[in-house]
Amino acid sequence: MSTSHRYLPMTDKDRTDMLKTIGVESVEALFRDIPEAIRYNGTLPMSGRLDERALLRHMKGLAERNADTEQYTSFLGAGIYDHHVPVVIQHLASRSEFYTAYTPYQPEISQGELQAIFEFQSYICELTGMAVANASMYDGATALGEAGALACSAAQRKRLVISRTVHPEAREMVRTMARGLNLQVTEIDYADGVTDLDKLQAAVRAEDTAAVLIQSPNFFGCIEDLQAIEPIIHGQKGLLVVSTNPLSLGLLEAPGRLGADIVVGDAQPLGIHPAFGGPTCGFFAVTEPLMRRIPGRIVGQTVDRDGKRGFVLTLQAREQHIRREKATSNICSNQALLALCASVYLSVMGKQGLQEAAALNWHKAHYAARELSTKLNGAALPFQAPFFNEFVLKLPLEADLHQLNEQLLEAGFIGGLDLGRLYPELHQHLLVAVTEKRTKDEIDAFTAILGEWL
Numbered sequence: 001m002s003t004s005h006r007y008l009p010m011t012d013k014d015r016t017d018m019l020k021t022i023g024v025e026s027v028e029a030l031f032r033d034i035p036e037a038i039r040y041n042g043t044l045p046m047s048g049r050l051d052e053r054a055l056l057r058h059m060k061g062l063a064e065r066n067a068d069t070e071q072y073t074s075f076l077g078a079g080i081y082d083h084h085v086p087v088v089i090q091h092l093a094s095r096s097e098f099y100t101a102y103t104p105y106q107p108e109i110s111q112g113e114l115q116a117i118f119e120f121q122s123y124i125c126e127l128t129g130m131a132v133a134n135a136s137m138y139d140g141a142t143a144l145g146e147a148g149a150l151a152c153s154a155a156q157r158k159r160l161v162i163s164r165t166v167h168p169e170a171r172e173m174v175r176t177m178a179r180g181l182n183l184q185v186t187e188i189d190y191a192d193g194v195t196d197l198d199k200l201q202a203a204v205r206a207e208d209t210a211a212v213l214i215q216s217p218n219f220f221g222c223i224e225d226l227q228a229i230e231p232i233i234h235g236q237k238g239l240l241v242v243s244t245n246p247l248s249l250g251l252l253e254a255p256g257r258l259g260a261d262i263v264v265g266d267a268q269p270l271g272i273h274p275a276f277g278g279p280t281c282g283f284f285a286v287t288e289p290l291m292r293r294i295p296g297r298i299v300g301q302t303v304d305r306d307g308k309r310g311f312v313l314t315l316q317a318r319e320q321h322i323r324r325e326k327a328t329s330n331i332c333s334n335q336a337l338l339a340l341c342a343s344v345y346l347s348v349m350g351k352q353g354l355q356e357a358a359a360l361n362w363h364k365a366h367y368a369a370r371e372l373s374t375k376l377n378g379a380a381l382p383f384q385a386p387f388f389n390e391f392v393l394k395l396p397l398e399a400d401l402h403q404l405n406e407q408l409l410e411a412g413f414i415g416g417l418d419l420g421r422l423y424p425e426l427h428q429h430l431l432v433a434v435t436e437k438r439t440k441d442e443i444d445a446f447t448a449i450l451g452e453w454l
Contacts, residue, residue, distance in 0.1 A: 086271065141266075142282060151261075152181065159208040211239040221431070242260040243263075247269040268280040401430060
């Protein structure tokens with residue numbers, strides 16, 4: 001074995017035999033087609049070799065430089081949240097029959113995996129109030145992009161109207177997919193933290209508007225008036241697409257019962273660790289008329305010839321199964337393992353547990369909002385719209401939010417998002433998230449540190 005790279009499972013003889021087989025005298029000869037002038041002939045600026053123990057110590061040191069939610073108290077949300085993850089989720093998701101089952105390509109021998117996906121679909125339908133859900137999407141942002149594409153295909157129109165209160169990254173995803181499909185995207189401004197209904201009414205046109213895309217609770221944490229938005233788009237024969245936080249549905253009415261045609265979102269709040277931003281798991285649910293247009297996989301329940309319950313992949317209109325130009329989507333997979341985590345979470349929590357968790361998020365966020373807006377000199381809540389577990393805090397003009405978050409880190413807190421980075425008109429505004437994990441002492445300490453700094 002090579003003494004210089006002992007971790008490579010290849011001997012010097014292996015290398016010599018391979019070079020001989022392909023008729024090349026050396027490894028360097030494999031690169032002779034690359035002009036000498038553009039080759040890098042020096043030594044890359046890398047550290048020297050480390051033994052296993054030293055390497056592990058080095059990697060552990062790098063990991064400890066991260067500000068994770070085990071060591072820090074997080075008030076940062078903006079799409080990824082620090083929720084409680086019951087330990088049973090990791091125990092079940094770590095079973096080899098789940099974490100090694102990448103995808104059910106042979107459904108007849110993947111019954112356990114298919115049943116887990118079927119249960120996920122059933123939970124999503126119950127949460128959202130929709131008729132059909134798919135096996136999951138990559139994340140909430142791609143789910144919203146796929147929803148826009150589906151709406152345009154179903155309505156035979158080429159324009160999407162999306163609120164600026166939708167997550168900026170999700171809006172970018174919608175625009176990216178729209179470019180590839182030659183669709184138009186019109187953004188609607190907000191008023192008091194929610195979609196401006198007058199501007200929405202003016203933008204929706206029967207001749208070209210396929211759908212209105214709304215997020216509720218939205219990026220600012222505010223709850224949109226879906227009952228008022230629904231007739232605006234349905235009156236023009238278009239579709240209503242709603243992106244939602246699934247945990248909020250333990251407290252809020254299901255979008256499907258408020259007139260939504262497509263409901264999407266990210267399952268990360270349902271027992272999936274933040275993990276420095278991902279991976280997560282998107283969900284996608286539709287009304288029955290749209291069932292055959294749904295992207296990705298759907299798992300169905302059936303019986304075999306002996307009458308025993310079984311599960312199959314059904315309505316497979318993906319580009320892997322039919323001609324690309326006829327496919328509903330080019331999504332080729334699903335987040336089966338993370339969908340399992342969400343299913344276990346919902347099973348463990350139950351209906352009452354989900355309602356209690358949602359209520360804790362609401363109450364703690366409102367307590368924090370009151371404390372911060374009344375006890376901080378010059379701070380205020382700029383929006384009066386109702387909110388779930390996230391809210392916008394306006395700070396005095398002289399406050400340096402970057403410096404503020406640096407000081408919070410030193411004190412053991414991960415602060416909120418500086419909204420001025422994404423919304424120029426919200427300079428000096430902080431987006432603060434409060435989940436069920438935050439205690440009264442943590443909220444009070446966070447308020448006190450901000451008060452001292454201001």
